Amino acid sequence: MATAAKKKTLSSEEKLRALYSLQLIDSRIDKIRTVRGELPLEVEDLEDDIAGLETRYKKMQDEAEELNDEVSSKKNAITDSKALIKKYKEQQDNVRNNREFESLSKELEYQDLEIKLAEKRIKEFKAKMDGKKQILDETKSELDGRKKDLETKRKELDEIVGETQKEEEALLKKSEEARAKIDDRLVTAYERIRTGSKNGLAVVPIDREASAGSYIKIPPQRQLDVAARQKIIVDEHSGRILVDAELAIEENEKMEAMLAKILK
Numbered sequence: 001m002a003t004a005a006k007k008k009t010l011s012s013e014e015k016l017r018a019l020y021s022l023q024l025i026d027s028r029i030d031k032i033r034t035v036r037g038e039l040p041l042e043v044e045d046l047e048d049d050i051a052g053l054e055t056r057y058k059k060m061q062d063e064a065e066e067l068n069d070e071v072s073s074k075k076n077a078i079t080d081s082k083a084l085i086k087k088y089k090e091q092q093d094n095v096r097n098n099r100e101f102e103s104l105s106k107e108l109e110y111q112d113l114e115i116k117l118a119e120k121r122i123k124e125f126k127a128k129m130d131g132k133k134q135i136l137d138e139t140k141s142e143l144d145g146r147k148k149d150l151e152t153k154r155k156e157l158d159e160i161v162g163e164t165q166k167e168e169e170a171l172l173k174k175s176e177e178a179r180a181k182i183d184d185r186l187v188t189a190y191e192r193i194r195t196g197s198k199n200g201l202a203v204v205p206i207d208r209e210a211s212a213g214s215y216i217k218i219p220p221q222r223q224l225d226v227a228a229r230q231k232i233i234v235d236e237h238s239g240r241i242l243v244d245a246e247l248a249i250e251e252n253e254k255m256e257a258m259l260a261k262i263l264k
Helices: 010-036 039-092 098-181 183-194 220-228 247-264
Strands: 205-208 242-243
Touching: 010 098, 010 183, 010 205, 010 242, 010 247, 039 098, 098 247, 183 242, 205 247
Parallel strands: 205 242
Antiparallel strands: none
16 A cells, blocks of 8 residues: 555646745745744743743742741740840859859850840841842842733734634645645755745746846746746746746735635
């Protein structure tokens, strides 16, 4: 059993019509995507920015929470030290000798130093928390701004996609159908020329004795050969496949009729 059905053998004119029809379809798809422009990439970039900002914001929130826990821990340490100071002072009132008194005095001095150190650390933590809060506020503001931008861009993109999605899907299907009818060798040549062209044109009609978009005139005999539709002719200057103006008009009319039917 054959892996794929054989393509119908086309005459030179049928090949030219199929190629130009494919060009019209692909050019229409290009136009739709040009209208859509950079919006999909802009939406993607904004989504990446927002994800990065949210990660950064969460990390700073965690760091601020850790600082807050450190402050609470130091405050508890101060409370404990004050309780010990009260206890040691009461014990000093009931000592039996100087050695006990001096030992308790050292403990009192140590707890006093612990309180001062804890208070210093609390100030340092609070200063860091103030800095974190400022950065958090700035990040939150930036994040909110990016989210608003994303909402606007998504709405804009959705509107454009909504207006063109049906047409684009139909055209993509027609493009695949058109390719399936054309010899693989011709499709490959078409794609190569199209890829190398700035405006994606691989098949063009003769316009004012030159290939469309070119100012270099095509010799009269060459024009007659193109009009005869007996073979595939490539413009030696632009490298594009040539079709005559009459064929182009006819295929354009077919394209417009097809689109009108699809979008009805």
